[in-house]
Amino acid sequence: MFAKLTSARSVLVAAGLALATMLGAVAPTPASAAIPYLQLNASEPKYAAIVIDANSGEVLYDKRADSPRYPASVTKVMTLYLTFEALGEGRMKLTDRVVMSPRAAGQAPTKIGLRPGESMSVDEAIKAMTVKSANDVAVAMAERLAGSESRFAALMTLRGQELGMRNTRFVNASGLPDSRQISTARDLAILSRAVMRDFPQYYSYFSVRGFTFRGAYIKGHNRLLDNMEGFDGLKTGYTNASGFNLAGSAVRDGRRLIAVVLGGPSTAWRDNNMEDLLLTGFDVMKRRAKGERTTIAANIYEDEPSGPIDRPSVEQGDGDQAGLKIVLTENPHNPGPMKVSPTLRAAQATAKPAKKPQGExxxxxxxxxxxxxxxxxxxxxxxxxxxxxxxxxxxxxxxxxxxxxxxxxxxxxxxxxxxxxxxxxxxxxxxxxxx
CATH class of the missing domain: 3.30.70.1070 (Sporulation related repeat)
Structure with a gap:
């Protein structure tokens, strides 16, 4: 599907970890210092989205794609990227054990719930993160790979910058509440493309609908895996501050698209919006292959979400966010999406109403x-x-x-x-x- 990760990245692992160790020891700085364009604006909507062609990276649609947002549990895609990197380089095996420290065991739900000193295999840990969005496992994996979560978070940020995530800063491995942990729809699309490009042998973990752990079956949160043909990942996320997030990908007719939806007001709205963007994207790609010049924006009704967030009875891996609020503005340095003159397909024959309208x-x-x-x-x-x-x-x-x-x-x-x-x-x- 994609070219394999270059060997140059392997050379940077040790140096990156060493630098992460130094950065992890530094007192955290405000998000506004790490991301200068972050400003306070209570009128900014939470919703942001992007659709890209996974093969070429071409942007097919974007909406506030460079505005800072809280990634919530979509953060775990980067935690998993570094996990896959360790596996690919032989620094860890799927059969190795991940031990739960007291700090990891004390993370807020959603969690697997192992006690300090208990362990699970790396294979089980990956499924716990992709399926259950387990915060305790994300921290345990961070400690396994970097010695501490703070050093791991610094390494996450460094790797993100290397991948082209210019406006992202990580401070934890799980996506749990922290106003300093900021990303964008564009950056999360870059990350999603990178993980399937660089580690195709592990990408199928994002398609796992559920798994059995210690005799109990654990079902995932990503409903589109069951409800949309061709949809095969990646990761859901939710906090009160972020709204309902989803990084997703699907394949139709040999083409793969990646979409990121952030700040949805409910699970259903987010999933419907993701499906609409992907289906319209596939239709646009098919029509462009026939010579039409069209865009997703010209073929979809951009219905902005409104009203309060529909808080679920069961969190999707990100804990309680009641005390955290998000106020954001557009990034003035937005590099901008691809610009194509929109046209719609030729109109079909019209049919006159058979009856006189009866209502208002x-x-x-x-x-x-x-x-x-x-x-x-x-x-x-x-x-x-x-x-x-x-x-x-x-x-x-x-x-x-x-x-x-x-x-x-x-x-x-x-x-x-x-x-x-x-x-x-x-x-x-x-x-x-x-x-």
Whole structure:
């Protein structure tokens, strides 16, 4: 799939660990000192996302991809990267033991729950991190590889910088609460691509849905492994401060895409957004191969999450975050995504409504930069789903510099039913009530 990690990195391991040891002994600095562009702005949304082509690294979509965010348990992808690195270089074997120290055993849930002095195999430890997102195991592995978690965290940051993660700083191995631990959607996509490129022999660990440990079956948090065809990893994360995070990857028709979604308001919203981004990305890649010039942004309704975070009854590996708040701004040094002039596919034949509209509700199927694009979307949906929107009037409403494609004249029940049908066919939509 990818070229193997160069031998030059192996040469840097000892030097990097030595430097990490020195850095780990230094008193921690504020996040704003480590990342100068971090500023306080309570109005900044938590949501950020990116989609990249895993083969070329080309950015297909981004939204606040360089704004600082809390990575939560997606942090463990870097912990696992360094674990795989140790395995690949023969410094550790899958059958070796990872011993739980008192400090590791004392980590906040989610955790495996071994007592100090107890141990598990490296193979079990990797599964505990990918499947259960076990914080105690992440710390135990950090201590196994670097002597202490602080030295390991410094090495994580150094390795991230080497990989191109310019705006990331790690201070722990688990993703547990720490306002100094900052990353971005772009950096986490770089990390996700690196781990599958450099260690393809271990990437399948991210696809494990569950495993048995000491007679008990432990099921994972990554629901898309069961619910989306071709989806095979990587890692979920959640804290009150970060919202619901997911670094994911999927393969369709021989193409692999990587997406990162940060700051979702719920598990379901995050997973749906991830699936929409990946499916639209695969469609865009297929159409571009046929000569069309289009982008994900031109083909997806960018519905920003709003409202409070839906706190789950069971945390996804990141402990209690009630006292930590996130206030962020855009990175003024954003290198910017690939720019492509957006066009939509040729409109299909339109079908006139069979009946006069009966209600005051509407279904919105997209918001676009021009009225012509909004009309194209209406024609496309009408052509593909004539029966679903048969009793409606197509309309384009301009607001705030965008043009919203809507099917109006529905009752409340009809609008909800129509939108539900469209979503089932992977057409983003939202129900609009009367003003």
């Amino acid at each position: 509700w509407a279904v919105q199927v997209g918001a676009f930069k021009s009225k012509s694009l909004a009309n194209e979307q209406l024609k496309l949906v009408r052509g593909r789903f004539a029966k679903v929107v048969a009793d409606t009037e197509a309309a384009v409403e301009g607001a705030g510099g965008t043009f919203r494609a809507q099917f109006q004249g529905l009752t409340a029940d009809a609008a909800r039913s129509a939108c539900s049908t469209l979503k089932a066919k992977r057409v983003p939509c939202m129900v609009l009530s009367p003003r």
